[in-house]
Amino acid sequence: MKDEKHFETRVIHEGYESSQHYDSLAPPLYQTSTYTFANAKQGENRFAGEEEGYIYSRLGNPTVGILEKRMASLEGGEAALAFGSGMAAVSAVLFSLTKSGDHILCSQGVYGCTFGLLELLNQKFAINHDFSAMDSEEEIRAKIKDNTACIYVETPINPTMQLIDLQMIAKVAKEKGIPVVVDNTFCSPYLQRPLELGCDIVIHSATKYIGGHGDVIAGIVVGSQEKMSEIRMTTQKDIGGIISPFDSWLLLRGLKTLAVRLDRHCDSADKIAGLLATHPAVEQVIYPGRQDHPQHEIMKKQMKKPGGMISFIIKGSKEDAQKFMDDLELIKIAVSLGDAETLIQHPATMTHAVVPEEARVKMGITDTLLRLSVGLESTEDIWNDLEQALNKVKFPSDVM
Numbered sequence: 067m068k069d070e071k072h073f074e075t076r077v078i079h080e081g082y083e084s085s086q087h088y089d090s091l092a093p094p095l096y097q098t099s100t101y102t103f104a105n106a107k108q109g110e111n112r113f114a115g116e117e118e119g120y121i122y123s124r125l126g127n128p129t130v131g132i133l134e135k136r137m138a139s140l141e142g143g144e145a146a147l148a149f150g151s152g153m154a155a156v157s158a159v160l161f162s163l164t165k166s167g168d169h170i171l172c173s174q175g176v177y178g179c180t181f182g183l184l185e186l187l188n189q190k191f192a193i194n195h196d197f198s199a200m201d202s203e204e205e206i207r208a209k210i211k212d213n214t215a216c217i218y219v220e221t222p223i224n225p226t227m228q229l230i231d232l233q234m235i236a237k238v239a240k241e242k243g244i245p246v247v248v249d250n251t252f253c254s255p256y257l258q259r260p261l262e263l264g265c266d267i268v269i270h271s272a273t274k275y276i277g278g279h280g281d282v283i284a285g286i287v288v289g290s291q292e293k294m295s296e297i298r299m300t301t302q303k304d305i306g307g308i309i310s311p312f313d314s315w316l317l318l319r320g321l322k323t324l325a326v327r328l329d330r331h332c333d334s335a336d337k338i339a340g341l342l343a344t345h346p347a348v349e350q351v352i353y354p355g356r357q358d359h360p361q362h363e364i365m366k367k368q369m370k371k372p373g374g375m376i377s378f379i380i381k382g383s384k385e386d387a388q389k390f391m392d393d394l395e396l397i398k399i400a401v402s403l404g405d406a407e408t409l410i411q412h413p414a415t416m417t418h419a420v421v422p423e424e425a426r427v428k429m430g431i432t433d434t435l436l437r438l439s440v441g442l443e444s445t446e447d448i449w450n451d452l453e454q455a456l457n458k459v460k461f462p463s464d465v466m
């Protein structure tokens with residue numbers, strides 16, 4: 067292990083050496099598509115891999131490289147790759163790990179577009195999948211097939227906020243030699259580091275907490291040097307879902323405040339979750355920091371703090387839930403999460419609308435479930451807004 071600084075220091079410094087960049091304090095933006103070779107022989111040598119150096123920005127760029135080094139360090143991995151979106155990252159990983167006829171074992175809930183990608187892989191390439199509650203070793207063992215090529219997990223699961231014990235998954239997967247992929251978007255490496263718990267590949271939608279300011283769409287993958295090099299030269303290079311230098315630059319800027327922001331997101335979410343639970347119009351609050359969360363013990367084991375995301379079920383009907391959202395003034399109705407602004411969305415008709423109703427209900431995504439991404443505003447202002455809109459909820463609306 068190298069001489070590692072603390073996480074809060076590495077979010078600011080890791081992967082960047084100012085003396086290599088005209089002493090610029092901020093990492094420079096190398097907004098270039100290609101690189102000039104001194105002569106033809108140098109071009110030949112670079113293509114042959116006999117000389118270090120950049121070739122073309124789809125294969126590597128200095129600004130992107132700083133981001134990748136920093137993310138690898140923060141997740142405790144050997145190497146990282148940056149992508150143009152979280153879904154470009156998810157697809158590059160799944161295309162790399164699977165071939166026709168393979169099987170993917172997946173957590174009970176996944177991001178809506180990941181669900182869409184699994185369907186696509188099934189329809190076009192006969193790569194099928196099963197969902198699993200992943201709540202015991204036996205259950206996972208029973209679901210693993212001879213052709214299972216990877217286990218794909220989200221924890222906390224979006225938007226139901228169920229947690230999965232990553233050490234347990236890693237243990238069972240190791241017995242069978244199956245790689246475990248974790249979408250760590252909801253936590254960021256500040257709260258949870260799946261590689262340190264024995265998992266193999268971490269994926270982020272960097273659009274969310276990594277960027278943190280609602281102005282970039284991007285993805286990150288972290289894992290072993292060997293696997294990352296393979297993806298770089300295959301499903302990243304040849305499918306081409308790369309990130310732009312400018313978006314990398316914005317992520318480097320956002321990352322500097324990751325630890326500070328996450329502390330605040332978590333502290334505020336904890337307060338708001340407690341207040342929501344006291345309101346008579348709220349049926350249930352699902353927040354891993356609460357004692358009544360079914361996997362509260364797993365949270366304590368594998369997460370530094372319970373996160374900035376809260377799901378809650380409002381009393382009444384779908385229309386009541388939608389009216390409640392419309393009554394909010396400060397809180398914005400928007401998908402995405404992890405921004406400075408507090409955002410609310412209705413998973414059944416928004417992020418998870420692509421999931422067929424039966425599967426959706428099985429996942430626990432009902433018409434009155436709402437997902438709140440607690441922002442960085444004053445918690446008093448956030449609560450005042452929620453409370454005034456909750457006070458307008460007339461329930462139970464189904465009683466004639």
Ligand SMILES: *Cc1c(COP(=O)(O)O)cnc(C)c1O
Binds near residue numbers: 152153177224270
């Ligand atoms: C947003 C999100 C994605 C997809 O990322 P994009 O950057 O929007 O492509 C994947 N997984 C989770 C958990 C997400 O929240």
